Amino acid sequence: MTIAPDRLSPFQDEFYSALMQAHEGLTEAQSHALNARLVLMMANRIGDLDSLVDILKTARSYEHG
Amino acid sequence: MAYDYTPFPYVSPPGLTAPEARHRVVIVGAGPIGLAMAIDLAQRGVASVVLDDNNVVSVGSRAICWAKRTLEIFDRLGVGERMLAKGVTWKIGRQFHGAEEVYSFDLLPEEGHKYPAFINLQQYYAEEYLVDRARDFPELIDLRFKNKVVAHEDRGNHVALTVETPEGTYSLQTEYLLACDGAGSATRERMGLDFTGQTFQEQFLIADIEMDESPFGPDPVPERWFWFDPPFHAGKSALLHAQPDNIYRIDLQLDVDADGKAEAAPEKVIPRIKAIVGDKPFRLDWVSVYKFRCIKLDRFVHNRVIFVGDSAHVVSPFGARGGNGGIQDIDNLGWKLVAVLAGEADERLIETYHDERSHGSAENILNSSRATNFMTPKTPIEALFRAEVLRLAHDQPFARKLLNSGRLSVPCSLEGFPLQTPGTGAVPSGRAVVDAPINGPEGDGWLLEQVQTGGFTLVGFGDVQLPEVDGIARVGINQRSADYPCFTALKGLAIRRYGEGRAYLFRPDGHVCASFTAPEADAILAARARAMGAELEPSR
Numbered sequence: 017m018t019i020a021p022d023r024l025s026p027f028q029d030e031f032y033s034a035l036m037q038a039h040e041g042l043t044e045a046q047s048h049a050l051n052a053r054l055v056l057m058m059a060n061r062i063g064d065l066d067s068l069v070d071i072l073k074t075a076r077s078y079e080h081g
Numbered sequence: 082m083a084y085d086y087t088p089f090p091y092v093s094p095p096g097l098t099a100p101e102a103r104h105r106v107v108i109v110g111a112g113p114i115g116l117a118m119a120i121d122l123a124q125r126g127v128a129s130v131v132l133d134d135n136n137v138v139s140v141g142s143r144a145i146c147w148a149k150r151t152l153e154i155f156d157r158l159g160v161g162e163r164m165l166a167k168g169v170t171w172k173i174g175r176q177f178h179g180a181e182e183v184y185s186f187d188l189l190p191e192e193g194h195k196y197p198a199f200i201n202l203q204q205y206y207a208e209e210y211l212v213d214r215a216r217d218f219p220e221l222i223d224l225r226f227k228n229k230v231v232a233h234e235d236r237g238n239h240v241a242l243t244v245e246t247p248e249g250t251y252s253l254q255t256e257y258l259l260a261c262d263g264a265g266s267a268t269r270e271r272m273g274l275d276f277t278g279q280t281f282q283e284q285f286l287i288a289d290i291e292m293d294e295s296p297f298g299p300d301p302v303p304e305r306w307f308w309f310d311p312p313f314h315a316g317k318s319a320l321l322h323a324q325p326d327n328i329y330r331i332d333l334q335l336d337v338d339a340d341g342k343a344e345a346a347p348e349k350v351i352p353r354i355k356a357i358v359g360d361k362p363f364r365l366d367w368v369s370v371y372k373f374r375c376i377k378l379d380r381f382v383h384n385r386v387i388f389v390g391d392s393a394h395v396v397s398p399f400g401a402r403g404g405n406g407g408i409q410d411i412d413n414l415g416w417k418l419v420a421v422l423a424g425e426a427d428e429r430l431i432e433t434y435h436d437e438r439s440h441g442s443a444e445n446i447l448n449s450s451r452a453t454n455f456m457t458p459k460t461p462i463e464a465l466f467r468a469e470v471l472r473l474a475h476d477q478p479f480a481r482k483l484l485n486s487g488r489l490s491v492p493c494s495l496e497g498f499p500l501q502t503p504g505t506g507a508v509p510s511g512r513a514v515v516d517a518p519i520n521g522p523e524g525d526g527w528l529l530e531q532v533q534t535g536g537f538t539l540v541g542f543g544d545v546q547l548p549e550v551d552g553i554a555r556v557g558i559n560q561r562s563a564d565y566p567c568f569t570a571l572k573g574l575a576i577r578r579y580g581e582g583r584a585y586l587f588r589p590d591g592h593v594c595a596s597f598t599a600p601e602a603d604a605i606l607a608a609r610a611r612a613m614g615a616e617l618e619p620s621r
Contacts, residue, residue, distance in 0.1 A: 021479070028482045029485060
C-alpha cells in the first residue's frame with residue numbers, strides 16, 4: 017500500500033464539509049451515484065494511469081487489513 | 082475533595098432606601114465574563130455595578146479548558162498566574178479509534194511563551210479568583226449578589242432597570258447595560274431578540290469524577306483524549322480531561338433519543354464510568370446532560386444594551402470556544418467602551434466591538450459545527466465517510482488531519498477590519514500579541530506584560546528609533562540605549578517572531594493595529610486615530 021502525503025491541510029475541514037453538503041438531501045442510492053461520478057471526475061482530473069492504479073490498489077487493500 | 086460552595090454575602094443595595102445616581106456601567110451576570118468585564122473596566126478607572134440573581138459560583142466544573150489567549154487576557158486582569166498555578170497544564174490531544182491511537186496533535190510545539198496552550202481549571206475556581214480580584218477595587222466594582230434584574234428599558238441615552246432583592250424591588254439607571262447573563266440571557270429574552278440557529282439532536286453526558294489513581298494510566302501526563310467508537314462505549318464518542326483536585330471530566334455521546342434525566346441518574350452513570358476506569362475507586366462529583374447549539378445574535382450592540390459572551394453567542398463545547406470566546410469579547414469591548422465614556426472616541430467605536438467579535442464568534446461557530454458534524458454523522462452516507470476516514474487514519478497522514486474531535490480555540494485575528502492599518506510585518510495587523518521571553522532591569526519577564534499595560538504601546542524590535550508620541554507607551558527590544566524602557570530578547574525569540582528593525586503599535590487589548598519600518602510621529606498618530614475609530618463611516 018502507498019502512504020500518501022497530506023495535501024488537504026489546512027483546508028481539510030472546509031473540503032470535508034463541502035463534501036457532506038454535496039450529499040445533503042440525497043437518498044442513499046443517489047449518494048452512491050454521486051460518489052461514482054466523483055470518482056470518475058477525480059480520476060480524470062488526476063489523469064495519470066500509474067497513480068490511479070496505485071490509488072485503486074491502496075484503497076482496496078483496506079478490505080482485508 | 083469536593084469544592085466548598087461558600088455563598089457570597091447579600092448586602093442591602095443603597096437603591097432600596099434612596100434613588101441612586103445614574104451609573105456609568107451596569108453589568109448583568111457575575112459569571113466569568115461579567116466579572117472579567119468589571120475588572121477590565123476598573124483597571125481602566127471606570128466604575129460598574131455587577132448584578133447577579135444568585136450568590137454562589139457556578140455549580141459544576143462547566144467551562145474547564147482555558148486557552149492561551151484567555152490566560153494572557155487574565156494575566157492583564159491580574160488572575161492569570163493564579164489560574165496557571167492551580168490549573169492542569171496540557172497541550173497534547175490524542176485521538177483514538179477503538180482502542181488504537183490514530184493521531185495526536187501538539188497545540189504549542191514551540192517554547193518561549195508565558196502561558197501554555199491550555200490549562201484545565203473548573204469554572205468555579207475561575208469565578209472565585211475573579212471575585213477575589215474584583216474585591217481589590219472596592220471603589221470601582223460594586224458586586225451585588227441576589228440582585229435580579231426583572232425589567233429594563235432603553236431610554237436612548239441611558240437604560241432604566243428594575244431590580245429584585247430579598248428585601249424588595251428598586252430602580253437603577255445606567256449609561257450602558259452590559260448583558261453578561263449567559264446562554265439563557267433574560268435581557269435578550271425581554272428584548273425578544275431572535276436567538277435561533279443550529280441545534281444538534283445528539284446528547285452528551287458530562288461526568289466529573291474524583292479519583293486518586295489517574296485514568297490516564299500509572300505515569301500520567303495530562304492530555305486531552307478523544308475516542309471515536311471506544312471499546313467501552315461502542316459506536317459513540319468519548320472525551321477525557323484532567324482537572325485539579327484529582328477530578329476528571331468524561332464526556333460520553335448518548336443516543337439521539339436518550340432520556341436526558343434518566344441518563345444523569347447515578348445508577349445509569351456509574352456503570353458507564355466503571356466501563357472506562359475499571360475497578361479503580363472513584364466518587365461522582367457532578368453530572369450533566371446537554372445538547373449542542375450553535376447560535377449567535379445578529380447584532381451584539383443594541384444602542385445602550387451590549388451583549389457579551391454566551392448571551393451573544395453559544396457554540397458546542399468541543400473546541401473550547403465558549404468561555405474563551407467570551408473572554409476575547411470583554412478584551413475587545415473594555416477599552417472601546419472606556420474611550421467612548423471618556424469622550425475620546427465616537428460611539429461608532431462600540432459598533433466595531435460587534436464587527437470584530439461577531440467575526441470571532443462566526444469563526445467559532447463554523448469550527449464547532451464542523452467538529453460536531455464529524456463527530457455525530459446524521460445520515461448513512463455521512464456515517465460511511467466518517468467510518469472510512471477513521472479506517473484510513475490508521476496509516477494515511479491526510480486522513481488523520483480529517484479527524485475532527487474539535488479544532489481547539491486559537492486567538493481570533495482581526496486582520497482586514499477597518500481599525501487596523503494594514504502592515505507587512507511578520508505579525509500582521511489585527512493579530513493578538515505573540516509572546517516572547519525578554520530580560521530587563523527587573524530580570525526575566527515576558528513581552529506580553531510590556532504590551533498589555535492598559536493603553537496603546539509602541540514596541541521597537543532591533544534597530545529602529547521610536548519617536549515620542551503623547552499618550553503612547555514605548556518599549557525597546559534589543560536596543561542599545563533609549564529614553565524609554567528597553568529589554569533584551571532572550572534566545573532572540575522576540576526578534577525572530579516580529580522581525581528585525583520593525584516597530585509595532587499595539588491596541589490596548591494587545592492586538593497589533595499597525596507596524597512600521599521607520600516610525601514617524603505623524604504615522605503613529607494616524608494609526609492610533611484610526612484604531613480609535615476616526616476613519617469609520619458616520620453612524621446610521
